[in-house]
Amino acid sequence: MIVTEVATFYLSMPEVSDRADGTQDTFLVRLRTDTGLEGWGESDAPPLVSMACYWCPPSHSNIVPLSKALVGARLDSVEDLHRVRREAITRALDIQQVHHAFSAADIALWDLLGKRLEVPVYELLDGPELPPRPKQPYASSLFGATPDETRALATGRRAAGFRAAKFGWGPFGVDRTINLAHATAAREGLGPETRLFIDAGWAWGHDADQALAGTMDLADLNVSWLEEPLLPDAIEGYRALAQMRPAIPIAAGESSGSVRQAEDFVVNGGVNYLQIDAGRIGGITAAHAARRVAERNDASYVNHTFKSHLSLAAALHVFTCASSHEIVEYAVDGSPLSANLVHDPLLPAADGTISLREEPGLGVEVDRDTVRRYLTPVEVRVAGRVLELGAQEV
Amino acid sequence: MIVTEVATFYLSMPEVSDRADGTQDTFLVRLRTDTGLEGWGESDAPPLVSMACYWCPPSHSNIVPLSKALVGARLDSVEDLHRVRREAITRALDIQQVHHAFSAADIALWDLLGKRLEVPVYELLDGPELPPRPKQPYASSLFGATPDETRALATGRRAAGFRAAKFGWGPFGVDRTINLAHATAAREGLGPETRLFIDAGWAWGHDADQALAGTMDLADLNVSWLEEPLLPDAIEGYRALAQMRPAIPIAAGESSGSVRQAEDFVVNGGVNYLQIDAGRIGGITAAHAARRVAERNDASYVNHTFKSHLSLAAALHVFTCASSHEIVEYAVDGSPLSANLVHDPLLPAADGTISLREEPGLGVEVDRDTVRRYLTPVEVRVAGRVLELGAQEV
Numbered sequence: 206m207i208v209t210e211v212a213t214f215y216l217s218m219p220e221v222s223d224r225a226d227g228t229q230d231t232f233l234v235r236l237r238t239d240t241g242l243e244g245w246g247e248s249d250a251p252p253l254v255s256m257a258c259y260w261c262p263p264s265h266s267n268i269v270p271l272s273k274a275l276v277g278a279r280l281d282s283v284e285d286l287h288r289v290r291r292e293a294i295t296r297a298l299d300i301q302q303v304h305h306a307f308s309a310a311d312i313a314l315w316d317l318l319g320k321r322l323e324v325p326v327y328e329l330l331d332g333p334e335l336p337p338r339p340k341q342p343y344a345s346s347l348f349g350a351t352p353d354e355t356r357a358l359a360t361g362r363r364a365a366g367f368r369a370a371k372f373g374w375g376p377f378g379v380d381r382t383i384n385l386a387h388a389t390a391a392r393e394g395l396g397p398e399t400r401l402f403i404d405a406g407w408a409w410g411h412d413a414d415q416a417l418a419g420t421m422d423l424a425d426l427n428v429s430w431l432e433e434p435l436l437p438d439a440i441e442g443y444r445a446l447a448q449m450r451p452a453i454p455i456a457a458g459e460s461s462g463s464v465r466q467a468e469d470f471v472v473n474g475g476v477n478y479l480q481i482d483a484g485r486i487g488g489i490t491a492a493h494a495a496r497r498v499a500e501r502n503d504a505s506y507v508n509h510t511f512k513s514h515l516s517l518a519a520a521l522h523v524f525t526c527a528s529s530h531e532i533v534e535y536a537v538d539g540s541p542l543s544a545n546l547v548h549d550p551l552l553p554a555a556d557g558t559i560s561l562r563e564e565p566g567l568g569v570e571v572d573r574d575t576v577r578r579y580l581t582p583v584e585v586r587v588a589g590r591v592l593e594l595g596a597q598e599v
Numbered sequence: 600m601i602v603t604e605v606a607t608f609y610l611s612m613p614e615v616s617d618r619a620d621g622t623q624d625t626f627l628v629r630l631r632t633d634t635g636l637e638g639w640g641e642s643d644a645p646p647l648v649s650m651a652c653y654w655c656p657p658s659h660s661n662i663v664p665l666s667k668a669l670v671g672a673r674l675d676s677v678e679d680l681h682r683v684r685r686e687a688i689t690r691a692l693d694i695q696q697v698h699h700a701f702s703a704a705d706i707a708l709w710d711l712l713g714k715r716l717e718v719p720v721y722e723l724l725d726g727p728e729l730p731p732r733p734k735q736p737y738a739s740s741l742f743g744a745t746p747d748e749t750r751a752l753a754t755g756r757r758a759a760g761f762r763a764a765k766f767g768w769g770p771f772g773v774d775r776t777i778n779l780a781h782a783t784a785a786r787e788g789l790g791p792e793t794r795l796f797i798d799a800g801w802a803w804g805h806d807a808d809q810a811l812a813g814t815m816d817l818a819d820l821n822v823s824w825l826e827e828p829l830l831p832d833a834i835e836g837y838r839a840l841a842q843m844r845p846a847i848p849i850a851a852g853e854s855s856g857s858v859r860q861a862e863d864f865v866v867n868g869g870v871n872y873l874q875i876d877a878g879r880i881g882g883i884t885a886a887h888a889a890r891r892v893a894e895r896n897d898a899s900y901v902n903h904t905f906k907s908h909l910s911l912a913a914a915l916h917v918f919t920c921a922s923s924h925e926i927v928e929y930a931v932d933g934s935p936l937s938a939n940l941v942h943d944p945l946l947p948a949a950d951g952t953i954s955l956r957e958e959p960g961l962g963v964e965v966d967r968d969t970v971r972r973y974l975t976p977v978e979v980r981v982a983g984r985v986l987e988l989g990a991q992e993v
Contacts, residue, residue: 221659225660226659253655262647264621587977
């Protein structure tokens with residue numbers, strides 16, 4: 206089949222606040238083909254900046270907008286998908302935003318190809334031999350303002366049936382007494398059986414020694430990982446920390462905007478859990494490559510997802526067939542835009558696990574009413590002429 | 600002084616072709632202050648995508664447009680500059696394009712601060728003890744279509760007074776016979792005294808063994824460096840190549856969009872020459888940090904610049920005081936837009952070297968007539984409302 210139409214959609218809540226809530230707006234790509242099939246994808250990236258990557262006037266041979274390689278592309282096989290992807294990204298290689306922006310198109314291409322070949326995306330990625338496996342979701346939130354609030358939050362997670370929960374940021378930082386009080390409260394609220402993850406929120410900057418001390422403080426609380434104790438660019442700090450063998454596994458990598466950045470976290474930073482956002486690293490293709498990097502280097506792979514269940518489905522296809530990676534980040538809060546973006550969200554089963562459906566493509570269906578409700582029209586004029594922004598109707 | 604106004608300008612030649620010529624358009628930032636002083640900077644990045652980073656609606660607490668932290672910022676010291684920069688980038692950290700886009704603002708901040716303190720930027724960077732030093736420019740172009748054309752190009756470079764020249768891309772690739780023919784022709788045309796650099800243009804992808812063989816072929820031609828024998832993300836390939844001790848020094852790094860990416864090339868990729876574009880890595884601040892990384896790891900620093908002399912001046916301030924880094928990339932072709940962007944280009948002295956002027960700030964003055972002539976007006980409406988795009992008049 207041939208891709209005949211590229212549409213890029215900017216969705217937004219009526220009000221966007223300065224909170225750390227990435228579901229207040231979103232960027233979607235829809236690809237249509239001459240067969241009538243369509244595919245959808247979502248990036249975790251600023252909509253207007255990402256849209257510009259698809260439609261900006263070209264600057265030279267390495268700054269060609271992403272829509273150019275997509276319209277008219279043949280898509281009948283995995284090889285076709287890799288070829289289209291390579292061509293689009295290579296011609297846009299001098300656009301730094303390219304991997305974040307292209308993530309949505311890459312996900313839409315996999316959705317389309319799965320529908321075309323009538324198989325779920327995971328089967329295209331990992332072959333028909335390996336069955337998809339349910340994953341254990343962890344509920345993720347900020348620490349409370351006080352240890353009592355954190356304890357209450359944790360109690361609530363357990364009551365809601367979660368067998369794993371993550372707390373982070375907020376009061377967690379350089380004060381080791383405060384850190385220990387909150388982590389202890391979280392453990393108390395969750396009880397001894399529920400897995401506890403802690404997100405340190407870059408608490409120790411580039412300082413591996415301080416980060417090591419921070420892990421020692423938490424060593425008796427059965428913490429399954431300590432996330433981002435250092436800044437995302439402090440790979441040399443992560444390397445030093447790994448060499449000191451911290452008492453708690455280290456997780457990082459959500460910022461990865463390319464496969465090399467993911468590889469850098471694992472190979473040089475020595476992280477134990479590689480956290481990859483398929484909506485940032487360049488889509489399902491790049492996330493799957495990052496998973497392989499993790500496996501070659503004895504690290505576990507886990508998704509980072511804080512968007513809709515369109516993104517969650519994309520994230521799950523990457524590693525659902527890999528039994529060694531058992532945890533899935535599962536956003537429990539989020540805007541109505543995000544909560545209603547698909548008709549058929551991926552809800553926990555009775556045993557608390559999350560699974561993909563055995564349906565062609567991604568296996569979730571975008572709710573056009575939600576897209577229409579939150580659609581934010583964009584019009585751009587460059588040198589007086591209206592810029593072509595692809596298909597507009599939903 | 601206080602930054603009172605941010606202006607972002609999209610300049611373009613009337614026609615932009617699909618050639619590998621990055622001077623066909625450009626992205627400028629102008630900052631004005633309550634003292635009447637103004638500073639200018641240029642990014643090597645697509646104008647519309649970069650402009651969106653300054654003015655896009657915010658998405659959440661980590662996607663706040665770059666203009667927000669600039670307008671109203673105090674700028675009286677180097678510490679102020681670092682603070683403003685850190686705030687702008689941290690609040691926009693989930694915009695992948697942030698470093699490319701902010702480069703122009705960072706350069707404009709240094710230009711402003713130098714004017715405010717009445718010293719050249721290099722003195723703010725390296726202190727008053729180290730004098731600026733002239734650098735040896737190399738002329739950079741593609742190989743000819745045939746070895747005879749390459750020989751003629753090289754003869755022309757020598758006749759024009761250049762004591763160093765680089766040839767690359769075009770016919771250079773996997774065919775070792777063709778590579779040797781062109782490299783030999785270049786050496787013949789330059790004569791034995793002129794330094795010869797070769798840009799392999801990613802010829803060997805991720806394959807370090809092939810790249811090693813490629814360097815051996817050229818070992819008798821006194822090649823000063825082989826540039827980008829592998830793809831920019833093939834750091835593990837660069838590492839393997841370095842461990843095999845190639846006969847010719849290896850250069851790479853122009854793609855660096857953050858200090859960590861530069862560090863990755865040097866620390867893990869083991870490159871001998873780190874090539875940094877101050878218009879991509881995040882401006883003078885990030886380029887100077889990358890220079891320090893090179894120095895701590897026994898690598899040489901060299902600029903990558905293929906924009907106007909506004910960019911060339913910015914690039915030179917980063918390392919003009921460092922006697923150990925003696926080469927400067929000097930674009931000899933380029934569009935009228937690029938050639939006329941400053942009144943006072945940095946021309947070679949009688950001995951062929953390039954120097955900065957001892958003037959406050961960057962030491963080059965933007966030609967407003969050129970900005971007006973090539974100005975490409977942009978108008979953006981989001982949800983029916985005209986987006987604020989800062990000051991418009993030149």
